[in-house]
Every structure is written in structure tokens, then in C-alpha cells.
Amino acid sequence: MPLKIVFKPHLLKFKKEAGTSRGVMTQRNSWILKVTDSDQPGIEGYGECGPLPGLSIDDIPDFEEQLTSVCETFNEMDLEVFPFNLSIILEQIVPEHLPSARFGMEMALLDFMNGGKRIIYKNEFSAGQKGxxxxxxxxxxxxxxxxxxxxxxxxxxxxxxxxxxxxxxxxxxxxxxxxxxxxxxxxxxxxxxxxxxxxxxxxxxxxxxxxxxxxxxxxxxxxxxxxxxxxxxxxxxxxxxxxxxxxxxxxxxxxxxxxxxxxxxxxxxxxxxxxxxxxxxxxxxxxxxxxxxxxxxxxxxxxxxxxxxxxxxxxxxxxxxxxxxxxxxxxxxxxxxxxxxxxxxxxxxxxxxxxxxxxxx
Incomplete structure (x- = not known):
């Protein structure tokens, strides 16, 4: 079976106001992605898309609609992912004007390829050995x-x-x-x-x-x-x-x-x-x-x-x-x-x- 990707919005709420020269933030939108394959039950890769207000080029009113379109295209293509074709998939599926969506999908696919354990890169940090x-x-x-x-x-x-x-x-x-x-x-x-x-x-x-x-x-x-x-x-x-x-x-x-x-x-x-x-x-x-x-x-x-x-x-x-x-x-x-x-x-x-x-x- 092909890979399937779905997402869910999540509104992050700041404990305290976050002030920068661009203004003060009290909350921000994020979209959490999940990649699965019915042939590999129990393995779930998670990613996050979060355009930064006033800064990201994909901080746009219809971001969720465009993310939906990207996920639908991905789900229709009967894809398998490997380290050698990951960058090709991202380039073909996610437009450059959606950088946070590309980041979120890349993260979710890397997590999935590594067994769905939130270990995106295996190193001393992710092994709990080094800060x-x-x-x-x-x-x-x-x-x-x-x-x-x-x-x-x-x-x-x-x-x-x-x-x-x-x-x-x-x-x-x-x-x-x-x-x-x-x-x-x-x-x-x-x-x-x-x-x-x-x-x-x-x-x-x-x-x-x-x-x-x-x-x-x-x-x-x-x-x-x-x-x-x-x-x-x-x-x-x-x-x-x-x-x-x-x-x-x-x-x-x-x-x-x-x-x-x-x-x-x-x-x-x-x-x-x-x-x-x-x-x-x-x-x-x-x-x-x-x-x-x-x-x-x-x-x-x-x-x-x-x-x-x-x-x-x-x-x-x-x-x-x-x-x-x-x-x-x-x-x-x-x-x-x-x-x-x-x-x-x-x-x-x-x-x-x-x-x-x-x-x-």
C-alpha cells in the first residue's frame, strides 16, 4: 500500500507575551503531519508545519488549503520513500513557496523511515548521550x-x-x-x-x-x-x-x-x-x-x-x-x-x- 499523509491544526498558546521588533505574539498556528503505511501498522512519522507570522513566505491566509492540496497530491501518487528519493519527492510534491510545508513533510518522512520513533537523525544527542x-x-x-x-x-x-x-x-x-x-x-x-x-x-x-x-x-x-x-x-x-x-x-x-x-x-x-x-x-x-x-x-x-x-x-x-x-x-x-x-x-x-x-x- 502507498504512504498516506494527514494533518491536524494545533494552536500554540504562549505562557507570556513574546515581543520582537515585529510586534507581540500571544499564540501561533501550527499543523502537525502524520505519515503512515497500512502495510506497516504501528509505524507513524510525525512532522510540523508552522509558518512564522510576519516572517515566513508561506504566512498566507490560505496556507491550510494549500497544505491540503499538497497532502492530496502526495496521497494520490502511490509513493514509497527511501533516503535516495526523499529530496526528489519533496521537490516534486511541495512548491518552493511553502517552505514550512516542505520542512514538515521532510521531517515526517524521515521519522517514518527511521521506524516512527521520533528519531529523525541517529547521533549522540538522540541517543541521550550528549547535550x-x-x-x-x-x-x-x-x-x-x-x-x-x-x-x-x-x-x-x-x-x-x-x-x-x-x-x-x-x-x-x-x-x-x-x-x-x-x-x-x-x-x-x-x-x-x-x-x-x-x-x-x-x-x-x-x-x-x-x-x-x-x-x-x-x-x-x-x-x-x-x-x-x-x-x-x-x-x-x-x-x-x-x-x-x-x-x-x-x-x-x-x-x-x-x-x-x-x-x-x-x-x-x-x-x-x-x-x-x-x-x-x-x-x-x-x-x-x-x-x-x-x-x-x-x-x-x-x-x-x-x-x-x-x-x-x-x-x-x-x-x-x-x-x-x-x-x-x-x-x-x-x-x-x-x-x-x-x-x-x-x-x-x-x-x-x-x-x-x-x-x-
Missing amino acids: ILMNGLIWMGSCENMLEQVDQKLSLGFSTLKMKVGAIDFEQELTVLRSVRKRFSKDEITLRVDANGAFQPDEVNEKLKRLSEFDLHSIEQPIKAGQHDRMAEICKSSPVPVALDEELIGIFDYREKFALLKKIQPPFIILKPTLLGGFQHTKEWIEIANRLNIGWWVTSALESNIGLNAIAQFTAASNNTLPQGLGTGQLYHNNFESPLTIKNGYLFYDLSESWELPEIV
């Missing part, structure tokens, strides 16, 4: 609230903090950074900031100069994506190393990826598989970055634990030693229970814990 170093995320809020978040993350053992900037008063954001640096040197606590493209091109140089006082590891996407000449200038002159994030979204052709990174020459790139079209596309960005001596790390895009688990296992397989952005699993009231756990700033896969998965028919 992944992470940064602790500080959401935008009042100065007092952000300082509270800093103390909370430090108490949990994080040695790298990533702070959202660009939405509240810049002086208040500097106050938070100053407070951390008064207490901890760069050798004790690594600081990253993420502007989400919030700085204006005519003010960015001054703001980067002021931010450089705090020995920052990097700043993500200081100006809006698409200004390649200006971004190349910033990357060359910035006293704070720049990491591209939104700049990568919507680029799927290998040659275009290479041309972008060769032109801008950023010190780092940030990789979000949900936004980039899945693991195969993410691997291409990594290969190009390595060729051009550009550093990189992987970040989740507010997925549930189903998507986060797959991203974490992919990241572990890449053997990247930088702190990764994989701490979003604790954000929701109604996340799915999973073996994912955080200890002393590391993400672990605890084999003694079990999965709670949705019923999808």
Missing part, C-alpha cells in the same frame, strides 16, 4: 522585565544570552546590556543581540558603535533584508560581528545562495529550517558557509516540541560547537510532552521520558 549548548533568549519588554529574564536564564545555567533589541527605547536596551556586563565579563557570559531588521540604514552605524561597548558576540540582522549593498558595507565595517537571518528567507536556488553570501560576506548566518524549506536547503547553506569561511548556527522558529526535536537532532548531526538557538520548547502552555529537557544551558534528549502526540485521523 547541545544553547543560548538563553531574552524577549523584549520593559527594562525591569528584561533584567528579570536575564536573572532567570543565568539561574538556569546559561552562559550565552541572546537579547531582542530594536522595539523599546534604545537607551533602555543599552541599560540591560550594561547591567549584565557590570556583573559578568565577556569571558563569563557571551552576549548576542537580535535586531530583526529594526535599525534604519542611516542610524545603524551609530547604534553598532554604541553596542560595541558591551563586547557582543554578534548582532543578527541589523537592517531589513534585501539591502544587499548596504548590508555588505555594514558587515565589512561593523565593530560588532553581523549574523544574517531574515536575509536568507525565500532563497532556494543554490547559485543564488552562494551569490548572496559571497557578496555580503557576513561573519555568521542563522539557519531556521522551517523558514528555509527544510533540512536539505539548510545543508546547502551550511556547505556554502563552510566554503566561504562563514560561521553559522541553527535556531528554531517557535515550533512545538515536535519540530524542535527534529531541528535539535539535525543540529547535533552537524557537530557545530557554537551555542544554538533551541530553547523555545518551554514557551507554550499546550506544547506536546517530550523527552526534550534543559539542564545547565544544554538541551538533552532524555530517553526515560515519553512522547505525548496528538490523535490525527
Whole structure:
């Protein structure tokens, strides 16, 4: 019998408001996929599609209708999946303008091929033997609230903090950074900031100069994506190393990826598989970055634990030693229970814990 894929919407609800320069989120939509084969009863592969509001190119009103069409096409084609034909199936079935759908289907098929046990990539992390170093995320809020978040993350053992900037008063954001640096040197606590493209091109140089006082590891996407000449200038002159994030979204052709990174020459790139079209596309960005001596790390895009688990296992397989952005699993009231756990700033896969998965028919 052919493979069959079905899905179910799931509305994720934040425990606290999540503030960025693009606005405040209290909930987000996700669609959970399930792959089965009647000839292999009991084996179920799970995936997750979750366009990120205001950022994903498939954050569109009719996403569910288009996902339905993709699944119907898949179910009509009498397919079998193997490692050698997975990328071909994805290219033929899922349009490029639905990157989160491609990511979700790729994840579900990989899970199915590995026996339907939520082991997407077999490595020391998924075997419960090794953790992944992470940064602790500080959401935008009042100065007092952000300082509270800093103390909370430090108490949990994080040695790298990533702070959202660009939405509240810049002086208040500097106050938070100053407070951390008064207490901890760069050798004790690594600081990253993420502007989400919030700085204006005519003010960015001054703001980067002021931010450089705090020995920052990097700043993500200081100006809006698409200004390649200006971004190349910033990357060359910035006293704070720049990491591209939104700049990568919507680029799927290998040659275009290479041309972008060769032109801008950023010190780092940030990789979000949900936004980039899945693991195969993410691997291409990594290969190009390595060729051009550009550093990189992987970040989740507010997925549930189903998507986060797959991203974490992919990241572990890449053997990247930088702190990764994989701490979003604790954000929701109604996340799915999973073996994912955080200890002393590391993400672990605890084999003694079990999965709670949705019923999808």
C-alpha cells in the first residue's frame, strides 16, 4: 500500500507575551503531519508545519488549503520513500513557496523511515548521550522585565544570552546590556543581540558603535533584508560581528545562495529550517558557509516540541560547537510532552521520558 499523509491544526498558546521588533505574539498556528503505511501498522512519522507570522513566505491566509492540496497530491501518487528519493519527492510534491510545508513533510518522512520513533537523525544527542549548548533568549519588554529574564536564564545555567533589541527605547536596551556586563565579563557570559531588521540604514552605524561597548558576540540582522549593498558595507565595517537571518528567507536556488553570501560576506548566518524549506536547503547553506569561511548556527522558529526535536537532532548531526538557538520548547502552555529537557544551558534528549502526540485521523 502507498504512504498516506494527514494533518491536524494545533494552536500554540504562549505562557507570556513574546515581543520582537515585529510586534507581540500571544499564540501561533501550527499543523502537525502524520505519515503512515497500512502495510506497516504501528509505524507513524510525525512532522510540523508552522509558518512564522510576519516572517515566513508561506504566512498566507490560505496556507491550510494549500497544505491540503499538497497532502492530496502526495496521497494520490502511490509513493514509497527511501533516503535516495526523499529530496526528489519533496521537490516534486511541495512548491518552493511553502517552505514550512516542505520542512514538515521532510521531517515526517524521515521519522517514518527511521521506524516512527521520533528519531529523525541517529547521533549522540538522540541517543541521550550528549547535550547541545544553547543560548538563553531574552524577549523584549520593559527594562525591569528584561533584567528579570536575564536573572532567570543565568539561574538556569546559561552562559550565552541572546537579547531582542530594536522595539523599546534604545537607551533602555543599552541599560540591560550594561547591567549584565557590570556583573559578568565577556569571558563569563557571551552576549548576542537580535535586531530583526529594526535599525534604519542611516542610524545603524551609530547604534553598532554604541553596542560595541558591551563586547557582543554578534548582532543578527541589523537592517531589513534585501539591502544587499548596504548590508555588505555594514558587515565589512561593523565593530560588532553581523549574523544574517531574515536575509536568507525565500532563497532556494543554490547559485543564488552562494551569490548572496559571497557578496555580503557576513561573519555568521542563522539557519531556521522551517523558514528555509527544510533540512536539505539548510545543508546547502551550511556547505556554502563552510566554503566561504562563514560561521553559522541553527535556531528554531517557535515550533512545538515536535519540530524542535527534529531541528535539535539535525543540529547535533552537524557537530557545530557554537551555542544554538533551541530553547523555545518551554514557551507554550499546550506544547506536546517530550523527552526534550534543559539542564545547565544544554538541551538533552532524555530517553526515560515519553512522547505525548496528538490523535490525527
